[in-house]
Amino acid sequence: MPMINNVKRVIAASMTMALLSFSANAMADLTPQLVKGAAHLAKVGFVPFDDEASQIVERDLTMSGRVDLVPAAASQSVDDVAQLDLKKWQQQGVQYLLFASGSQGDYQAQLIELSNKGPSVVFNQSFSGSTTHLAHQIANRVYQALTQHPGYFNDKVVFVSAVRSVGEAPSFTLKTADMDGLNEQSWLQSNFPILSPSLSGNGDKVVYVRFYQGQYQLCLLNLVNQQTKMLLQSAQLLDAPIFVADNKKLVFAWAKTGITHLYLMNVATKAVTPLTKGWSIDTAPRPILGDNGFTFTSNRGGSPQVYRYQLASGDIQRLSFSGHYNAEGTLMTNQQLVMLAQHWRSFGVAVQSADNSVKTLDQSLNVQSPSVLPQGQLVLYKERYANRDVLAATSLDGAVKWRLIPDQGDVEQPRGGV
Amino acid sequence: MMLARFLLLLGTAALLSSCAEVSAPLLSTGNNDQLYQVIPQSDQGQAITEADIAPGQDQSYFFDYNSAKIRKVDLPALQAQANYLLTHPEATVLLIGHTSAQGSHAYANALAWQRTMVVAEQLEQQGVNAAQIHQVSYGMEQPNVLGFGPHVDQLNQRVELRYENKN
Numbered sequence: 001m002p003m004i005n006n007v008k009r010v011i012a013a014s015m016t017m018a019l020l021s022f023s024a025n026a027m028a029d030l031t032p033q034l035v036k037g038a039a040h041l042a043k044v045g046f047v048p049f050d051d052e053a054s055q056i057v058e059r060d061l062t063m064s065g066r067v068d069l070v071p072a073a074a075s076q077s078v079d080d081v082a083q084l085d086l087k088k089w090q091q092q093g094v095q096y097l098l099f100a101s102g103s104q105g106d107y108q109a110q111l112i113e114l115s116n117k118g119p120s121v122v123f124n125q126s127f128s129g130s131t132t133h134l135a136h137q138i139a140n141r142v143y144q145a146l147t148q149h150p151g152y153f154n155d156k157v158v159f160v161s162a163v164r165s166v167g168e169a170p171s172f173t174l175k176t177a178d179m180d181g182l183n184e185q186s187w188l189q190s191n192f193p194i195l196s197p198s199l200s201g202n203g204d205k206v207v208y209v210r211f212y213q214g215q216y217q218l219c220l221l222n223l224v225n226q227q228t229k230m231l232l233q234s235a236q237l238l239d240a241p242i243f244v245a246d247n248k249k250l251v252f253a254w255a256k257t258g259i260t261h262l263y264l265m266n267v268a269t270k271a272v273t274p275l276t277k278g279w280s281i282d283t284a285p286r287p288i289l290g291d292n293g294f295t296f297t298s299n300r301g302g303s304p305q306v307y308r309y310q311l312a313s314g315d316i317q318r319l320s321f322s323g324h325y326n327a328e329g330t331l332m333t334n335q336q337l338v339m340l341a342q343h344w345r346s347f348g349v350a351v352q353s354a355d356n357s358v359k360t361l362d363q364s365l366n367v368q369s370p371s372v373l374p375q376g377q378l379v380l381y382k383e384r385y386a387n388r389d390v391l392a393a394t395s396l397d398g399a400v401k402w403r404l405i406p407d408q409g410d411v412e413q414p415r416g417g418v
Numbered sequence: 419m420m421l422a423r424f425l426l427l428l429g430t431a432a433l434l435s436s437c438a439e440v441s442a443p444l445l446s447t448g449n450n451d452q453l454y455q456v457i458p459q460s461d462q463g464q465a466i467t468e469a470d471i472a473p474g475q476d477q478s479y480f481f482d483y484n485s486a487k488i489r490k491v492d493l494p495a496l497q498a499q500a501n502y503l504l505t506h507p508e509a510t511v512l513l514i515g516h517t518s519a520q521g522s523h524a525y526a527n528a529l530a531w532q533r534t535m536v537v538a539e540q541l542e543q544q545g546v547n548a549a550q551i552h553q554v555s556y557g558m559e560q561p562n563v564l565g566f567g568p569h570v571d572q573l574n575q576r577v578e579l580r581y582e583n584k585n
Contacts, residue, residue, distance in 0.1 A: 162559070170559070170560065172559075192554075193556060193557070193559040193560075195523075195524075195527060196523065196524055211554060214552060214554075235552075235553075236531075236553075237527060237528065237531040237555050239524050239527045239528065240524040240527075253524060253527075253528060255528070255531050255532075255535075258532075258535050259532060259535070260527075260528035260531060260532070281525065281528040281529060281532065283522075283524040283525055283527070283528045284522055284523075284524035284525055297522055297524065297525050299484070299525075303484060304484075304521070304522065304525050325484075325521060327521065327522035327524075327525050328522050328524070340521070340522055342520075342521070345566070345567065345568065346520075347520055347521060365566075366519070366520060366566070368520075368521070368522070368523065369522075369523060412523070413523055
């Protein structure tokens with residue numbers, strides 16, 4: 001039975017040294033911290049509406065690193081856009097003005113561009129649903145209008161929270177949260193590691209592996225009805241499942257023959273087909289954005305490298321060539337390969353371009369588990385920060401970086417999804 | 419307890435000269451992390467012995483970087499464990515595979531599993547019944563020594579042999 005946190009979070013923005021931190025109240029589990037914002041921020045005036053929804057919109061847009069949000073003074077709060085003194089906003093250097101009206105659960109939001117030619121409406125749209133959902137939708141719409149890329153604040157992240165204390169058994173908890181750290185929910189707690197949780201393409205299911213009574217169990221968790229199904233059980237290692245083929249199939253790693261290879265499962269029938277064989281390790285499948293195929297990590301060349309598997313033909317093609325250790329690659333539609341790469345004694349997020357040139361995106365301490373959000377602009381990963389493992393994200397253009405910092409334990413194996 | 423195990427391991431772990439990696443300065447956690455024990459430079463490269471000949475006792479076998487090959491120095495100890503298991507057919511062992519705490523989680527799980535496989539195969543080649551051997555991969559989840567650097571990694575790249583039942 002999942003433990004569900006329904007904690008109303010209040011956001012307080014504050015500047016601390018070079019870092020812009022903004023945190024929810026003391027009950028919050030994941031606190032966002034903007035590490036680096038874009039050099040040129042869109043200056044957006046913001047007239048608060050509903051308290052909680054406004055705070056979430058403010059939290060999300062600040063976290064995006066693409067917006068310089070200018071909240072209105074309390075005295076400027078108005079009920080109708082016609083009451084706004086647009087010239088006064090423009091004199092403050094505000095380029096856009098975000099205004100919403102309505103009642104709880106149903107809002108009309110407008111983004112107005114302020115220029116010397118006069119105000120023009122960028123969008124004027126109604127939003128409905130739960131407070132958090134509609135606040136994320138409004139933030140997404142503003143993000144998309146300003147960056148031309150889809151927003152990600154209604155996306156989910158799945159991860160394992162690990163609590164380790166000297167002399168005590170470690171505790172692992174499977175968790176999900178919204179991409180801004182809100183709505184954190186716990187689904188499974190174990191003293192054994194929980195392996196490689198991954199979200200379905202539509203974000204309503206999580207597939208993961210747990211170790212229970214001497215057996216590995218490949219499990220499917222439905223986030224909507226909160227039911228868990230065990231799809232496969234084995235005394236041999238099961239690991240790294242991902243959804244492919246429109247969420248109808250899974251690719252996963254299984255040491256059925258002693259060495260870890262990749263297998264395909266039809267979720268409806270649970271029929272399993274081997275995909276790879278041989279004497280090398282094949283594991284860590286990752287989806288190819290916009291494609292039904294996947295990449296995987298194999299040491300068939302002597303050291304871990306990223307390969308591509310064509311589901312239709314079974315053809316395998318090596319993708320990474322630079323360096324001794326590349327793993328967990330996500331292949332983008334523009335053929336960029338985002339992967340975990342070793343550099344000297346450390347690991348970072350690396351991006352290999354179509355011409356095979358490689359640049360390091362972020363090489364913080366002990367970086368692990370990179371994955372690219374479905375919107376294709378942000379890389380999620382785990383890094384070591386302030387004595388714990390935290391969730392971090394960097395934009396592919398390198399301009400923006402933020403963290404989500406847990407109030408307890410380490411964040412492990414984060415994976416994003418819709 | 420962690421510190422005691424750490425100090426014990428310093429005296430028993432294999433020398434790193436055969437490790438394929440290039441030696442590099444230890445990384446500092448930079449955060450005064452109390453959980454992380456970073457081995458001082460002056461303590462690196464201690465004298466080495468193989469795993470003790472201790473049949474019927476829990477012990478660990480260490481592996482080179484990215485390797486699932488048993489070191490020759492550990493073969494006598496494994497032979498002694500095999501002999502014990504042969505003469506105690508009711509005894510069972512759990513082989514727990516581990517890797518260093520960096521890199522890919524999934525690759526670490528697979529490599530740690532392969533390490534348990536080669537130890538299991540070594541025992542079975544000596545006649546031990548496969549039903550006496552259980553395996554689990556912890557990958558990078560339960561390091562023996564917390565911290566960063568090749569010497570820390572070396573102490574974590576291991577298979578623990580634990581007796582579940584010696585009756």
